[in-house]
Amino acid sequence: MTLSRKVKGISTTAIVAIIAVLVVVAGLYWYFTLPPAGPEYKDTLIWGTTDSVENTIDPSQAYDFFGWCIIQQTGLTLVEIQPGSEAGPEDFIPALATDWTVSTDMKTWTFNLRQGVKFEDETEVTADDVKYSFDRANVIQNEDSFQVNMGTFDILIDSVEVTDTYQVVFHLKVPASYFLQYVACQAFAIVNPNYAAYDAITEYAEGDARASNPNDLGRYVLTKWERVAGKDVEMWLEANPNYWDAASGWPKTNKIIIKMYTDATALRLALEAGDVDVAFRHLTSTDIEDLQDNPAVEVWEGKGAAIQYLIFQEHMSPFDDARARRALAAALDRSAVCTTVFLGQAKPLYSMIPEGMMGHTEAFKALGDANTDLTKSLLAELGYDEDNKLAVDLWYESSGHYPSSADQALFYKDAFEASGVVEVTLHSADWPSYRQNRNAEVMQVYIYGWYPDYIDPDNYAFLYFATWLHHNYIETANGQAMEALWTQAGGAPDADRPGLYAQIDDMAVQDCPVIPIFSITPYAVTNLNVEGVVMDITQSWRLWLLYATVE
Amino acid sequence: MGLRSYIATRVLLTIPMVMLLLTFVFLIVRVLPGDPVLLHFEKAASPETIELMRQRLGLDKPLLNQYFEYLAGLMHGDLGKSMQDFSPVGQQIFSAFPATLELAIYSMIIAVGLGIFLGVRSSQSYNSLQDHSIRIFGIVMYAIPIFFLGMIFQMIFGVFLHWLPTGGRIYPGMAPQGLNIGDLHISTGLYTIDSLLEGNVFKFVQALRYLFLPSLTLGLVLCGVFIRLTRSNMLETLRLDFVTAARARGLKEKTVLYGYAFRNAFLPVLTMMGLQFAVLLGGAILTESTFSWPGLGRYLVDRINFRDYTAIQGDVVFFGILIALVSLVVDVLYAYLDPRIRL
Numbered sequence: 001m002t003l004s005r006k007v008k009g010i011s012t013t014a015i016v017a018i019i020a021v022l023v024v025v026a027g028l029y030w031y032f033t034l035p036p037a038g039p040e041y042k043d044t045l046i047w048g049t050t051d052s053v054e055n056t057i058d059p060s061q062a063y064d065f066f067g068w069c070i071i072q073q074t075g076l077t078l079v080e081i082q083p084g085s086e087a088g089p090e091d092f093i094p095a096l097a098t099d100w101t102v103s104t105d106m107k108t109w110t111f112n113l114r115q116g117v118k119f120e121d122e123t124e125v126t127a128d129d130v131k132y133s134f135d136r137a138n139v140i141q142n143e144d145s146f147q148v149n150m151g152t153f154d155i156l157i158d159s160v161e162v163t164d165t166y167q168v169v170f171h172l173k174v175p176a177s178y179f180l181q182y183v184a185c186q187a188f189a190i191v192n193p194n195y196a197a198y199d200a201i202t203e204y205a206e207g208d209a210r211a212s213n214p215n216d217l218g219r220y221v222l223t224k225w226e227r228v229a230g231k232d233v234e235m236w237l238e239a240n241p242n243y244w245d246a247a248s249g250w251p252k253t254n255k256i257i258i259k260m261y262t263d264a265t266a267l268r269l270a271l272e273a274g275d276v277d278v279a280f281r282h283l284t285s286t287d288i289e290d291l292q293d294n295p296a297v298e299v300w301e302g303k304g305a306a307i308q309y310l311i312f313q314e315h316m317s318p319f320d321d322a323r324a325r326r327a328l329a330a331a332l333d334r335s336a337v338c339t340t341v342f343l344g345q346a347k348p349l350y351s352m353i354p355e356g357m358m359g360h361t362e363a364f365k366a367l368g369d370a371n372t373d374l375t376k377s378l379l380a381e382l383g384y385d386e387d388n389k390l391a392v393d394l395w396y397e398s399s400g401h402y403p404s405s406a407d408q409a410l411f412y413k414d415a416f417e418a419s420g421v422v423e424v425t426l427h428s429a430d431w432p433s434y435r436q437n438r439n440a441e442v443m444q445v446y447i448y449g450w451y452p453d454y455i456d457p458d459n460y461a462f463l464y465f466a467t468w469l470h471h472n473y474i475e476t477a478n479g480q481a482m483e484a485l486w487t488q489a490g491g492a493p494d495a496d497r498p499g500l501y502a503q504i505d506d507m508a509v510q511d512c513p514v515i516p517i518f519s520i521t522p523y524a525v526t527n528l529n530v531e532g533v534v535m536d537i538t539q540s541w542r543l544w545l546l547y548a549t550v551e
Numbered sequence: 552m553g554l555r556s557y558i559a560t561r562v563l564l565t566i567p568m569v570m571l572l573l574t575f576v577f578l579i580v581r582v583l584p585g586d587p588v589l590l591h592f593e594k595a596a597s598p599e600t601i602e603l604m605r606q607r608l609g610l611d612k613p614l615l616n617q618y619f620e621y622l623a624g625l626m627h628g629d630l631g632k633s634m635q636d637f638s639p640v641g642q643q644i645f646s647a648f649p650a651t652l653e654l655a656i657y658s659m660i661i662a663v664g665l666g667i668f669l670g671v672r673s674s675q676s677y678n679s680l681q682d683h684s685i686r687i688f689g690i691v692m693y694a695i696p697i698f699f700l701g702m703i704f705q706m707i708f709g710v711f712l713h714w715l716p717t718g719g720r721i722y723p724g725m726a727p728q729g730l731n732i733g734d735l736h737i738s739t740g741l742y743t744i745d746s747l748l749e750g751n752v753f754k755f756v757q758a759l760r761y762l763f764l765p766s767l768t769l770g771l772v773l774c775g776v777f778i779r780l781t782r783s784n785m786l787e788t789l790r791l792d793f794v795t796a797a798r799a800r801g802l803k804e805k806t807v808l809y810g811y812a813f814r815n816a817f818l819p820v821l822t823m824m825g826l827q828f829a830v831l832l833g834g835a836i837l838t839e840s841t842f843s844w845p846g847l848g849r850y851l852v853d854r855i856n857f858r859d860y861t862a863i864q865g866d867v868v869f870f871g872i873l874i875a876l877v878s879l880v881v882d883v884l885y886a887y888l889d890p891r892i893r894l
Contacts, residue, residue: 046723055636143591143604204638206646226726229647229850230636230862234723257723262843265702269717270843273709399856432585432858439589468596 040550044255045530047543048267048276052232052260055144057222058202058214059189060137063146065281065451065539066232068186073237073256073543074222075189075215076244078111078130079180083534083542086356087455092180096125096190096217096244106175106491113166117244119192120216127168131160133190134170136198146187150453156182175491181454192216209236219243219251219544232260237543251544252532271297271525277548278533280524280541285343285404288523298526302535304347304519305354308402308449309463310412311514314472316444318382318390325512326367327378328392328445331422333370333415338518341407345523349516351505352450352460356537359457359489359501363509364516372419379421389423392416395437395446399430402449403520409447441470448514455538457501458490464508473513482507527551557886558879565875572871573625573864577618580860587634587858608634621864630865635857640865644847648869649740650720651846654769654838655831656741657762661770662831663824666777671808673778674785685778693775701768701841708764718843721761727754765842769835773827780823784816791815818889825881829874 051066059071078097085091097111117125137145138153147153156176161169172179182188196202196214205211209225217240224236235258239251259276261267264284268291271279283291292299310328312319319325334348347355350364368374376385384390394416396402396409406428413424429437437443448469452459465474465483473479482504489500508514524533524541532545588604605611609620624631630640666689673685709717716722720742727745729738738745743762746754788794789812797807836848847866854862 143596143600149592206642224724227646228650228845229643229847229853230633230638231845231849231853233720233845236724259719259723260843261718262840262849266705266718266841266843269702269705269709270719273705273717274713275709275716275718430585431856432587432590433583435589436584436586 042253042277042529042548042550044257045253045278045546045548046257046259046276047278047280048259048261048270049280050261050263050267050282053204053227056201056203057212058196059133059187059191060140060147060196061142061145061201062186063144063149069541070213070222070235070237071186071189071215072218072540073220074213074218074240075186075191076117076217077186077189078183081184081455081538081540083540083545084536087181087537088358089180092184096130100180102179106177106179107172109170109172109179110163111168111170113168114244115166117217118242119194120210120221120242121192121194122242125190125217126165127162129193130168130190131162132193132198133196134160134188136191136196137187139199140201142201146185146453152182152187174487177492177495177497178454178456178458178490181456181458185454189215190217216240217243219246220256232258234259252547253543256543256546271527274527277530278524278526278546281522282403283523283525285341285345288345288525289343291525296528298528298530300524300526300533300535302522302524302539303356303537304521305357305455305537305539306449306451306520306522307349307352307354307460307516308346308408308447308518308520309349309352309514309516311446311448311469311471312512313441313444313446313470314475314513315441319444321382322511323378323381324390325515326510327375327382327390327419328416328422329364329512329515330367330371330374330378331416331419332412332515332517334517335369336415337408337411341404341411342518342520345521346518347521349519352463352508352514352516353457353501353505354460354519354537357455357457357460359461359498361502361505363502363505366509367512370415370418375416375419376421379419384421386420389421392422392424393427393444394424395427395429395434395443397431397434397447398428401431401434402447405447412447438470441472452539457497458486461486461489461501461504464504464513469514471513473511476511478507478511479513554883554886558883561879561882565879568875569868569871573622573868574618576864576867577621580858580863581614583858585858587860590635590857621861625868630868631861633854633862634859635854635862640862643850643862644865644869647845647847647850650844651832651835651839651848653741653743653762654765654835654844654846655828657743657766658769658773658831658835658838659824659828661766662773662827663777663820665770666774667781667813667820669774670778670781671785671813673782674789675804675808677786682782686782689775689778691775692771693779695772697768697772697837698841700772701764701838704764704768705841715764716761717764719761720758720845721754722757725754725757727751727758765838765844768841769831769838773831776823776827777820780820781813781816784819785812788812788816818885821881821885821888825878828877832870832874 053067053070054064055061057067057070062068062071076096078095079092080095081087082091082093096114096117098114100109100111102109113127119125137147141148156172156174158171158173161171163169191214195211202214204227209222212225213222219240220237221240222235223238226234237256239254243250261270264282264287267279268283268287270276288299291297312325314320338344338346338348350362351360353360379390394409394412396405398406409426413426416422416424450463463469465479467474474483485500485504489495489497522535524535526533529551530546530548532547534542534545588601588608588610591604609617621631632638633640633643669685673682676682705717708715727742727749729736729745730748737748742758743755746758794807794812797811835846836852838844839846839848851866854866
């Protein structure tokens with residue numbers, strides 16, 4: 001009995017103790033074996049930019065970086081380019097189209113559409129909507145649009161045919177191996193007919209973002225668009241619940257607020273003051289260099305697709321002679337410009353097709369950099385020497401349309417004059433005057449730039465003989481031969497495209513109608529907690545990939 | 552001449568002034584190199600397409616026709632359509648004007664308030680260390696470039712202290728809506744007023760936070776003129792007999808300074824306020840650019856880059872009329888306060 005009580009007494013205490021110990025041990029075990037708490041993500045990111053939509057975000061008119069950027073977030077094209085890829089033929093991924101085929105002559109492209117994709121009002125997207133979007137641009141023929149500027153319906157697309165509720169066929173006038181690149185660009189986003197009249201552009205409607213935007217199939221919907229006097233002040237993008245792949249977790253951040261700043265200085269200050277999470281387009285080279293040393297922010301480097309080059313007016317003597325053009329091409333010192341003017345944020349370019357793209361070569365290296373011996377000998381053939389120097393009028397744009405144009409011009413002047421047989425006079429004009437001068441063909445040598453419409457060598461190689469640049473090389477036999485090679489490269493199904501572009505570059509080195517100088521590396525700067533920045537060769541700014549952990 | 556006749560004369564004189572201004576602007580923008588038509592075509596465009604655009608912009612007509620059509624539109628309150636995006640210029644101007652006006656009002660309050668206060672203090676302590684310091688401060692403020700002073704403030708209060716925003720007009724999504732009662736909607740476009748009408752103190756504080764640096768920058772730069780003007784007028788007035796008499800009667804120095812001397816020294820300051828309003832609107836261009844303030848100054852710079860003739864004309868004419876109106880009000884006030892002006 002005593003033993004029993006004792007046992008009972010002990011057991012009561014022991015039970016309590018054991019339970020207490022077990023609770024503590026279990027608690028400790030639970031605490032230490034719990035998977036670490038996942039990071040908490042910000043619901044909203046603020047993106048600061050100096051950009052503004054130029055006109056509208058209607059794919060039948062928009063033809064500017066920022067307009068296309070907004071269309072890319074809120075719209076959907078037939079196909080898309082895999083983020084982070086080289087944008088090669090194998091890098092296209094399904095978007096509205098699930099798959100596609102092309103005829104052997106590359107003139108008939110058939111796209112099968114995804115079923116169940118819905119506009120905001122829950123109506124399903126069908127092939128009729130695709131045809132409507134393409135035909136609409138052809139009816140509107142807006143002079144500012146990609147379609148009119150690129151001659152989409154004059155040169156390329158003959159008709160769009162609906163063959164099934166979910167199938168659409170494009171009949172082309174000419175073979176086009178680059179057609180997927182073409183339809184992947186934002187000019188061909190599929191619009192909601194309820195917000196896009198068949199014969200009129202969807203204009204900005206004050207206080208009504210929905211009525212201002214004909215696109216609603218993308219990862220985001222535009223919920224606010226504030227403009228003051230034709231210049232954007234603020235925009236809101238919020239996750240689109242109707243996006244066809246929303247279940248996969250796109251977009252990563254629910255809301256993006258876009259704030260517009262007047263210039264690079266204001267944007268940089270806003271970033272450093274913590275007013276914005278992301279600063280993208282445009283910070284200056286000096287800002288980027290400074291920010292690279294700032295431990296409080298992260299600088300992201302992208303791949304450059306924007307290029308700068310020199311143009312010679314071939315209607316002006318002596319640049320009607322290829323030797324004069326080659327002489328100046330040889331005198332250029334690309335590395336010095338990239339290092340000094342752009343602080344290493346640009347890369348020397350020896351072909352009009354940028355590095356990392358099919359068809360890129362180093363052809364212009366044949367002329368050398370700062371090769372003043374070649375300059376002297378070529379100009380000597382034309383009768384120029386130290387006593388009879390070649391007088392060159394070099395023009396640059398002065399209103400900021402191109403980066404650091406005045407500094408570039410000074411460098412080119414120095415490089416040409418280092419030969420001792422060239423004397424350069426610098427001239428400048430703001431962008432409207434510069435464009436007028438270009439068309440009037442009054443500039444002897446001028447700096448120009450190119451930002452691609454679609455990421456394909458086809459969209460670069462033509463600059464050697466483009467009529468709208470007014471260098472007039474197309475009037476020469478070689479210019480016409482070059483154009484023929486370009487057409488062959490872009491169209492023939494079995495064309496050796498890299499080989500043909502290399503041939504074009506080789507001809508260009510001989511004739512130098514334009515001289516490639518450098519490609520500009522794009523940069524974005526973010527707070528340290530921001531991730532998901534992808535800046536590939538497409539130059540697309542994919543907001544749906546961005547996310548930030550809560551600090 | 553009675554006050555009414557004086558006002559009528561001044562109004563009538565305003566008309567030729569505005570006419571001269573708009574004629575001058577009309578001609579000067581067309582003399583500028585650069586063609587607004589070509590800015591619509593980056594690449595190839597046929598001569599027919601370019602001509603069509605020229606017709607659409609109304610630039611195919613003789614200059615005199617363009618001028619009279621513009622005048623006719625103006626008579627009906629139509630400032631024309633932008634040559635860049637084809638939206639009505641009047642609408643664009645009125646959407647940007649409240650931001651500029653709000654900045655101008657607060658800058659003027661700072662400039663006048665600080666300028667008069669320091670000017671009076673300076674005259675009060677004539678030839679002392681305080682007087683010299685205030686004078687040097689006034690000169691430095693007047694000489695300092697607006698964008699430079701603005702950037703200094705942005706660096707100190709925004710980047711280093713994180714106290715105030717460096718740019719923009721208000722925190723995203725906080726634009727006040729004004730007063731909404733049923734169908735009644737009252738909105739001035741001035742965020743500080745609209746936030747109060749909305750009854751939202753938080754938005755009012757936010758509006759002030761965003762307004763503080765730009766208006767302080769512009770106000771400080773302008774206050775230099777008011778310091779010097781107030782000081783010199785006060786020094787003259789303080790030597791007059793009635794001030795000595797007031798002091799002899801044993802009135803408080805503050806009463807003598809502000810109640811007697813300053814009231815007499817105020818008239819030239821009032822005139823200067825009218826003149827400075829024009830400078831302030833001009834200066835607002837730089838301030839608006841520095842602080843990304845979405846006002847008319849930014850609009851003008853932007854439109855010049857596009858050779859948007861109608862928008863530039865509209866903006867300058869609007870500024871001109873505004874300045875003429877302010878001058879008119881100042882002149883009338885002046886005439887009211889000093890009947891000798893009407894003689």
